[in-house]
Amino acid sequence: MNVKYLYINTIGCQMNVYDSEQMAGHLALLGYQQTAFPEAADLIIVNTCTIREKAEQKAYSFLGRLARLKRKKKSLIIGIGGCVAQQDGKQILKRLPFVDIVFGTRAIHRLPDWIRQIEKKRCQIVDVELTEEVRADEPIIGWQGETQSSRFVTIMRGCDNYCAYCVVPFVRGREISRPPESIIKEIRSLVSHGVREVTLLGQNVNSYGKKEGLCSFAELLARIDGIEDLLRIRFTTSHPKDLDADLIGSYRHLKKLCRHIHLPVQSGSNQVLKQMNRKYSRELYLDKVSKLRDTSSNIAITSDIIVGFPGETDADFDATLNLVKQVQYDGLFAFKYSDRPNAPAVHYPDKVSESRKNERLQILLAMQDAITRKKNQALVGSIQEVLTDGLSKKEISSKLADGRQPLQATGRTFTNKIVNFYLDAQVESSGDIGTGNLLDVRIEKAFAHSLWGKPVLAQPTAKRVKGVDSYAA
Ligand code: SAM
Numbered sequence: 001m002n003v004k005y006l007y008i009n010t011i012g013c014q015m016n017v018y019d020s021e022q023m024a025g026h027l028a029l030l031g032y033q034q035t036a037f038p039e040a041a042d043l044i045i046v047n048t049c050t051i052r053e054k055a056e057q058k059a060y061s062f063l064g065r066l067a068r069l070k071r072k073k074k075s076l077i078i079g080i081g082g083c084v085a086q087q088d089g090k091q092i093l094k095r096l097p098f099v100d101i102v103f104g105t106r107a108i109h110r111l112p113d114w115i116r117q118i119e120k121k122r123c124q125i126v127d128v129e130l131t132e133e134v135r136a137d138e139p140i141i142g143w144q145g146e147t148q149s150s151r152f153v154t155i156m157r158g159c160d161n162y163c164a165y166c167v168v169p170f171v172r173g174r175e176i177s178r179p180p181e182s183i184i185k186e187i188r189s190l191v192s193h194g195v196r197e198v199t200l201l202g203q204n205v206n207s208y209g210k211k212e213g214l215c216s217f218a219e220l221l222a223r224i225d226g227i228e229d230l231l232r233i234r235f236t237t238s239h240p241k242d243l244d245a246d247l248i249g250s251y252r253h254l255k256k257l258c259r260h261i262h263l264p265v266q267s268g269s270n271q272v273l274k275q276m277n278r279k280y281s282r283e284l285y286l287d288k289v290s291k292l293r294d295t296s297s298n299i300a301i302t303s304d305i306i307v308g309f310p311g312e313t314d315a316d317f318d319a320t321l322n323l324v325k326q327v328q329y330d331g332l333f334a335f336k337y338s339d340r341p342n343a344p345a346v347h348y349p350d351k352v353s354e355s356r357k358n359e360r361l362q363i364l365l366a367m368q369d370a371i372t373r374k375k376n377q378a379l380v381g382s383i384q385e386v387l388t389d390g391l392s393k394k395e396i397s398s399k400l401a402d403g404r405q406p407l408q409a410t411g412r413t414f415t416n417k418i419v420n421f422y423l424d425a426q427v428e429s430s431g432d433i434g435t436g437n438l439l440d441v442r443i444e445k446a447f448a449h450s451l452w453g454k455p456v457l458a459q460p461t462a463k464r465v466k467g468v469d470s471y472a473a
């Protein structure tokens with residue numbers, strides 16, 4: 001088979017990262033190898049996101065730049081997949097006539113057939129059917145790309161929640177869960193290739209399997225916890241309205257479940273939450289946060305917040321600030337509200353001005369930055385178990401005491417905090433480095449978004465529960 005080159009530009013969330021890996025896996029069967037250079041590619045795919053207007057603009061701007069490449073290389077195949085493809089369908093061919101294929105979020109497994117056809121007949125294809133079958137959508141199981149300690153695994157697709165601001169149900173379709181056996185088979189395959197941590201993906205993992213009568217999400221976690229040589233499990237996202245006692249309880253008894261939850265609140269105002277169709281109140285949310293902390297005292301909690309939702313008043317925004325102060329998140333993703341096609345909030349009155357949205361975003365981010373710094377600072381002096389994610393590619397100017405160039409590695413704590421550290425000769429020779437190893441690191445410095453530490457080899461006498469609790473040095 002002739003080697004052909006594939007370049008994928010992935011824009012957007014973890015689900016798109018997973019989908020791009022799937023595309024690469026399917027296309028490898030047609031002889032396509034990935035390249036990091038669009039100029040070298042025979043096939044370019046842009047996997048797009050439309051969650052906010054900016055992401056959509058990014059996709060169109062990248063695609064626009066490809067016209068020049070296509071003029072130079074007539075045989076080049078250009079494809080657009082993901083949420084913008086699903087949303088705009090055949091309109092894209094009017095806007096960008098040099099595009100060969102537009103394929104939606106549920107058409108990934110059909111991609112090889114379409115590409116084969118284009119290679120043979122040079123035709124244009126649009127496939128944006130939102131199929132509901134999950135079996136046909138089974139992932140390609142096999143190894144693609146270099147070894148990574150951590151990988152994403154999509155356990156369900158689509159969403160049935162219809163939050164008023166959100167385009168996801170329209171571009172990713174109705175919610176469908178994969179059977180547990182299929183998920184476990186995929187994770188076992190990843191583990192056999194050196195993966196030590198998986199992040200399970202779904203728009204609302206709490207409703208996993210409910211429609212199909214499969215096992216519950218908590219049961220799925222328990223089954224995955226039993227997979228040998230897998231060290232850590234993460235998941236995202238959990239909708240606060242459906243976070244139940246079983247899942248909260250999993251943080252007590254599952255050894256591999258990382259003590260971190262991403263629990264998007266979106267707003268601290270009951271009025272805004274109602275308008276957003278989130279189906280929980282501020283009080284219910286805070287109650288779930290305290291139950292989580294009662295179950296696992298050191299659990300890290302992160303969130304998403306939208307500022308400037310239509311009708312959001314100064315008092316509503318103050319309620320959000322107040323909630324952030326109360327919860328003391330470990331991290332926060334804050335977004336300015338953006339009108340999306342089909343999402344009901346597009347038609348809501350009392351739109352908040354761009355300048356006010358900017359102002360609110362800055363105030364919120366400054367508040368969260370101070371909280372994160374304080375939380376990170378509190379970890380200085382502790383020893384954290386870090387899952388190594390390989391050597392940092394960063395050029396390092398400083399030298400070690402023995403004059404050698406230090407190697408900088410990176411990893412994450414059990415609570416999902418990024419830790420960077422130099423590897424000294426002792427650690428290097430111990431073999432506890434590289435990708436997918438657990439290493440004890442003493443935290444020496446705290447920054448806004450990461451920690452800096454030094455690996456420790458000798459175990460201190462202090463008692464420690466593996467992974468779960470850090471201990472003072
Ligand atoms: N399913 C997840 C949940 O319910 O939290 C959210 C998935 S969405 C890809 C990620 C985040 O994007 C949301 O939590 C929300 O904060 C943000 N988002 C979604 N639509 C938005 C919009 N129209 N404008 C601004 N932010 C938006």
Ligand code: SF4
Pocket residue numbers: 159160161162163166167168169203204239
């Ligand atoms: Fe969008 Fe709401 Fe579904 Fe999350 S739960 S994907 S915010 S509709």
